Amino acid sequence: MTGGPGRARWSPDVVRRRAARAVRRSAYNSVRRWRNRPPIVSRQWSPAPPDFVGIGVQRAGTSWWYSLLQAHPRVHGPAEGKEAHYFERFWREPFTEADVSGYHELFRRPAGKLCGEWTPRYMFDPWTPPLLHRAAPEARLLVMLRDPVERFRSGMTHSLERGKTVDAATVDEALSRSLYHAQLAGILRHFPRPQVLLLQYERCMAEPAQMLRRTQAFLDLAEQPPATGAVGRVNATGIAKLELPAPLMTEVRARLGPDVEQLAAKFPEIELGLWPNFGS
Secondary structure: OEOOOOOOEOOHHHHHHHHHHHHHHHHHHHHHHHOOOOOOOOOOOOOOOOOEEEEEOOOOOHHHHHHHHHOOOOEEOOOOOOOOOOOHHHHOOOOOHHHHHHHHHOOOOOOOOEEEEEOHHHOOOOOHHHHHHHHOOOOEEEEEEOOHHHHHHHHHHHHHHOOOOOOHHHHHHHHHHOOHHHHHHHHHOOOOHHHEEEEEHHHHHHOHHHHHHHHHHHOOOOOOOOOOOOOOOOOOOOOOOOOOOHHHHHHHHHHHHHHHHHHHHHOOOOOHHHOOOOOO
16 A cells, blocks of 8 residues: 555555455355345246335445345345346347346346346436336335535446556546436436335434335335344445545546536425535
């Protein structure tokens, strides 16, 4: 490790070792978390569209929130786990009725159980909303948002932790992922507003029980408080957050500012005071 005080620079070998360790730790925690309720699929259950789909956003506590939903006795875990990433290849390939049926196959569950997934990039990829509506028009959509600047930094740190090259393309993608209003506009062209629940990561961290009740009510689930010890982060970044030049951060805030203003105007449940980079 090199760099000045408070600023860590990891060699590529160290990054790879830390990334491998983080993956192993994540897998272990996942097994420990679900060891009493592993996903089970029976051919006797009929395929069906998901009851709910989490669609965004990356690095905003979605794994944690999904784990709290999965702890509810009426929620059944899909065979593919949290993230199906089902629609990614269809930016170019035709999306057929067989593909719709293939998506439904992922959500076989017992009668009376709810089943769903949470793939954070569904909101980001512009071709996904119409395909998701075609495959699951009645699904209730969950969106977890985080301070766009902090999500931007965390996204790039996450890439570095996984041993990926952080270059100009990485920066551009991370910035685009933080343009929430534009992405939500694409979702609302295909799904009615009452079918979409917006959550703020910062409020969920501060008031997890209250926000979980809100989420459960949205999904027509009976209230189920989070288990003791279940309130916390899952898949947290395991390395020091990437430090970025001050001029770049100034420009990032300026680029994201108009989108944040539109977001707050369109969705009054968003509290800008929870986002220090934009709250007054």
